[in-house]
Amino acid sequence: MLDMQQVKQRIEKLKKLPGIAPKPIPQLLEENGFSRRDFLKWSASLAATLGLPASFAPVVAEAAEVSDRLPVVWLHLAECTGCSESLLRTDAPTIDNLIFKYINLQYHDTIMAAAGWQAEENYEEALKEFKGRYVLCVEGGVPTKDGGEYLTIGPYAETGLHKLKRSAKDAAAIIAVGTCSSFGGIQAAAPNPTGAVGIHKVLDKQVINVPGCPPSDRNIVGTIVYVILYGQLPAVDNFNRPKWAYGLRIHDLCERRGHFDAGEFVEEFGSEEAMNGFCLYKKGCKGPYTFNNCSRERFNQHTSWPIQAGHGCIGCSEPDFWDAMAPYEEPLANHKFESIEADATADKVGITILTVAGVAIAAHAAISAIKKPKE
Amino acid sequence: MKFLKVLGEYIGGIEFSAGYRWQHWIRAISIFVLIATGFYLANPYITYGAPSPTPTRFLHAEFREWHIIFGFALIGAVLYKTIYFFFFPEAKYERASIKDAFNIKLLFQQIGYYLLISKHPKTTGVYNPLQFWAYTLAYVLFYGIIITGLALYAEVYHQGLGGALYPFAKSVESFLGGLAYVRLWHHILMWAIIIFVVVHVYMAVYNAVFGKNGGMDAIFSGMKWEKEEH
Numbered sequence: 001m002l003d004m005q006q007v008k009q010r011i012e013k014l015k016k017l018p019g020i021a022p023k024p025i026p027q028l029l030e031e032n033g034f035s036r037r038d039f040l041k042w043s044a045s046l047a048a049t050l051g052l053p054a055s056f057a058p059v060v061a062e063a064a065e066v067s068d069r070l071p072v073v074w075l076h077l078a079e080c081t082g083c084s085e086s087l088l089r090t091d092a093p094t095i096d097n098l099i100f101k102y103i104n105l106q107y108h109d110t111i112m113a114a115a116g117w118q119a120e121e122n123y124e125e126a127l128k129e130f131k132g133r134y135v136l137c138v139e140g141g142v143p144t145k146d147g148g149e150y151l152t153i154g155p156y157a158e159t160g161l162h163k164l165k166r167s168a169k170d171a172a173a174i175i176a177v178g179t180c181s182s183f184g185g186i187q188a189a190a191p192n193p194t195g196a197v198g199i200h201k202v203l204d205k206q207v208i209n210v211p212g213c214p215p216s217d218r219n220i221v222g223t224i225v226y227v228i229l230y231g232q233l234p235a236v237d238n239f240n241r242p243k244w245a246y247g248l249r250i251h252d253l254c255e256r257r258g259h260f261d262a263g264e265f266v267e268e269f270g271s272e273e274a275m276n277g278f279c280l281y282k283k284g285c286k287g288p289y290t291f292n293n294c295s296r297e298r299f300n301q302h303t304s305w306p307i308q309a310g311h312g313c314i315g316c317s318e319p320d321f322w323d324a325m326a327p328y329e330e331p332l333a334n335h336k337f338e339s340i341e342a343d344a345t346a347d348k349v350g351i352t353i354l355t356v357a358g359v360a361i362a363a364h365a366a367i368s369a370i371k372k373p374k375e
Numbered sequence: 376m377k378f379l380k381v382l383g384e385y386i387g388g389i390e391f392s393a394g395y396r397w398q399h400w401i402r403a404i405s406i407f408v409l410i411a412t413g414f415y416l417a418n419p420y421i422t423y424g425a426p427s428p429t430p431t432r433f434l435h436a437e438f439r440e441w442h443i444i445f446g447f448a449l450i451g452a453v454l455y456k457t458i459y460f461f462f463f464p465e466a467k468y469e470r471a472s473i474k475d476a477f478n479i480k481l482l483f484q485q486i487g488y489y490l491l492i493s494k495h496p497k498t499t500g501v502y503n504p505l506q507f508w509a510y511t512l513a514y515v516l517f518y519g520i521i522i523t524g525l526a527l528y529a530e531v532y533h534q535g536l537g538g539a540l541y542p543f544a545k546s547v548e549s550f551l552g553g554l555a556y557v558r559l560w561h562h563i564l565m566w567a568i569i570i571f572v573v574v575h576v577y578m579a580v581y582n583a584v585f586g587k588n589g590g591m592d593a594i595f596s597g598m599k600w601e602k603e604e605h
Contacts, residue, residue, distance in 0.1 A: 262433060263435040276426045281419070286555065324553055333417035373495070
């Protein structure tokens with residue numbers, strides 16, 4: 001990790017670049033009803049999320065103030081816009097979405113005013129004008145089968161594959177927002193008819209994966225701020241997820257973990273045990289196999305998250321989760337394998353083979369007892 | 376005793392050393408404990424209905440504890456036996472089985488014996504070819520379950536041994552495509568071992584019944600008997 005001095009030097013350098021905000025960001029925040037105090041509180045909490053010491057809070061604030069120097073270009077591929085919703089759906093505008101959705105976002109299909117040819121032009125302009133310094137956020141997987149023609153965008157029917165490669169070329173950093181752009185997601189589930197993959201499979205540059213279906217707003221914003229702060233990619237885990245967000249399992253920080261260790265499990269939804277807040281492992285919680293910080297950060301301005309609401313984790317930030325984690329409301333041990341039998345779990349297949357072996361052993365023993373083996 | 380009399384010309388000797396026998400039984404007990412506790416960890420078959428007034432229950436944690444204790448016992452036994460096979464002087468009769476294992480004629484003769492159509496082949500090593508390959512497969516299963524087990528262990532225990540194994544655990548996780556797959560493979564390998572154990576016990580009993588050479592006793596006392604060839 002870089003030290004404070006280097007970060008400060010970097011921010012000084014960024015300050016010299018022209019920003020895209022109509023007015024300086026501190027002024028815009030002020031006009032939108034956020035006091036300096038609110039802003040510094042926000043910075044301190046973000047610094048904590050990123051695992052930085054408290055002394056970094058002012059630096060995070062400075063980075064956010066110069067964030068319009070590294071505008072965000074948001075590319076939508078095969079997706080449902082749920083990740084954008086994760087950022088947008090808050091009960092009031094927050095500093096996160098003020099900075100990263102309104103000021104700093106150079107291009108975003110869902111929330112920009114432009115449409116049609118005008119939107120197309122804005123996109124091309126952004127790529128040209130901010131060449132080498134825009135942060136490319138990609139939402140959605142990229143279909144690759146038959147040259148990628150299962151996803152075409154815009155009036156020239158450009159394939160998503162082509163548009164992605166072209167946009168990634170001059171990006172300062174590439175962030176895969178959500179499980180689809182990170183690992184292919186739902187459309188990559190078996191049998192994956194469109195050959196959808198995570199964007200890192202088709203790019204030769206490093207991609208930071210921020211998976212989740214959707215990822216929390218904190219993880220998206222935190223990753224963008226990290227890139228602004230350090231100008232380099234954060235420390236990542238084996239699946240290229242930032243360690244500050246995906247370093248621990250849901251299970252490690254779960255509020256119901258005590259009930260797990262105690263052996264207190266919910267057997268049925270709506271039961272006495274469920275009311276007592278017992279562990280949801282037997283109702284299919286995949287928290288033990290899922291790396292994410294939901295149990296710490298939660299969603300919708302830290303209000304709640306699936307396990308708090310009474311449903312197990314479905315493991316949405318893991319590669320291949322749609323296939324790997326199913327069925328969602330049963331433990332992983334009841335994973336159904338592809339076979340002639342519709343609900344072939346490992347236990348069922350095992351018992352079947354064991355039964356066949358048992359019958360064969362009994363038959364062999366009986367025959368051997370009558371017709372002795374040759375000495 | 377009345378029923379004891381001189382019976383032809385038997386020769387005897389130690390087939391399995393004490394260390395060998397210990398590791399076998401440590402492993403056998405471990406397997407059964409690991410299966411029982413493993414099924415609980417996969418899908419807890421005992422749960423409480425009401426919350427405890429004091430937070431002193433640790434049922435799942437205790438099952439996990441025993442699973443880990445016997446897991447490491449199993450690892451110890453398998454590692455010992457692996458080193459034993461390759462390097463211990465007394466394992467030279469086992470190593471002699473490698474040559475037999477690649478003798479196709481011997482392999483078919485052994486299969487023929489179980490199909491009751493040919494005689495038991497004479498092998499130079501302690502294992503017949505069929506047995507040798509079955510055990511080789513068993514070691515693939517054991518190492519598979521040990522590797523996936525350690526990967527799951529390191530994800531829960533981040534300090535000490537778990538911490539030391541963490542990079543290794545992460546590479547296992549990447550290789551299999553996520554922690555969920557590590558867990559699934561661990562479960563599948565358990566079933567393969569269960570089936571192996573059942574067939575193994577049957578074969579041991581079968582050879583003890585029809586071989587009449589103390590084959591079963593060898594794993595308890597080490598002694599094996601054979602009729603002398605003239």
